Amino acid sequence: MAAAAAPLRAASPTRLAYFDDMWALRSPATVLSLHQEEGGRTAVVLDATIFHPQGGGQPADTGVISGAAWRFLVEDVRVKDGVVFHYGRFEDAGGDGCRPELDKGQSVTLEIDAGRRSLNSRLHSAGHLLDSCMTNLGLQLEPGKGYHFPDGPSVEYKGVIPPDQLQDKKAQLEKQANELISKGAKVLVSVFPYEEAAKLCGGALPGYISQDSTPRIVKFGEYPGCPCGGTHVADVADIGNLKVTSIRVKKGVTKVSYSISP
Numbered sequence: 001m002a003a004a005a006a007p008l009r010a011a012s013p014t015r016l017a018y019f020d021d022m023w024a025l026r027s028p029a030t031v032l033s034l035h036q037e038e039g040g041r042t043a044v045v046l047d048a049t050i051f052h053p054q055g056g057g058q059p060a061d062t063g064v065i066s067g068a069a070w071r072f073l074v075e076d077v078r079v080k081d082g083v084v085f086h087y088g089r090f091e092d093a094g095g096d097g098c099r100p101e102l103d104k105g106q107s108v109t110l111e112i113d114a115g116r117r118s119l120n121s122r123l124h125s126a127g128h129l130l131d132s133c134m135t136n137l138g139l140q141l142e143p144g145k146g147y148h149f150p151d152g153p154s155v156e157y158k159g160v161i162p163p164d165q166l167q168d169k170k171a172q173l174e175k176q177a178n179e180l181i182s183k184g185a186k187v188l189v190s191v192f193p194y195e196e197a198a199k200l201c202g203g204a205l206p207g208y209i210s211q212d213s214t215p216r217i218v219k220f221g222e223y224p225g226c227p228c229g230g231t232h233v234a235d236v237a238d239i240g241n242l243k244v245t246s247i248r249v250k251k252g253v254t255k256v257s258y259s260i261s262p
């Protein structure tokens with residue numbers, strides 16, 4: 001155990017290993033820095049990570065970073081300027097900043113909580129599936145914010161459904177989603193050159209995607225894809241039973257709330 005060391009600057013962006021392999025639950029990594037932030041939170045920065053940081057409507061992964069003689073319990077993960085910060089505490093730490101010696105360059109093993117990840121992926125995929133179902137039902141509303149947290153997930157669309165159609169659309173949406181889930185479809189997730197990405201997304205990408213970027217696209221079977229940085233199921237069938245709990249229209253925005261079977 002050593003006293004707190006001066007924070008090492010972690011300037012280089014963290015390689016997001018889940019971008020290429022969403023299903024890796026365990027992987028090696030190298031420590032870039034360990035530091036205590038204002039407020040006392042301890043953060044570990046690595047060269048690469050399989051931990052999904054909170055963002056894009058998806059909660060952070062939790063899990064463990066292990067060294068030769070210690071375990072760091074990851075309770076929260078955030079990303080800032082491309083650098084991923086793993087927040088948590090050392091198991092059996094003696095308090096007062098007492099912690100194992102952790103040097104830059106040290107090899108560690110990452111392991112994420114598989115149950116939590118699986119639920120988050122199913123919830124995120126369910127949100128995307130609802131986008132396709134909205135289109136299939138002739139509701140050409142532009143997808144907006146998605147909230148794929150377990151405590152009341154929802155997807156929002158710019159535009160409205162007439163009030164007298166809400167009940168019908170809610171029932172149709174749920175029926176359609178469950179039909180697609182029982183049919184199943186392979187989920188493709190990969191990074192593409194801009195032009196190719198646009199093609200996979202029905203010809204155009206949203207304006208916030210830079211033309212000199214290589215967007216990461218998520219695509220369910222034959223449906224048009226869309227840019228996404230989150231984690232997903234391997235097959236649409238893995239989402240499980242979906243319930244549309246409500247559709248509400250407010251200030252020109254339609255909000256579809258949903259839940260999935262545990």
Ligand SMILES: [Zn+2]
Nearest residue numbers: 227228229230
């Ligand atoms: Zn997404």
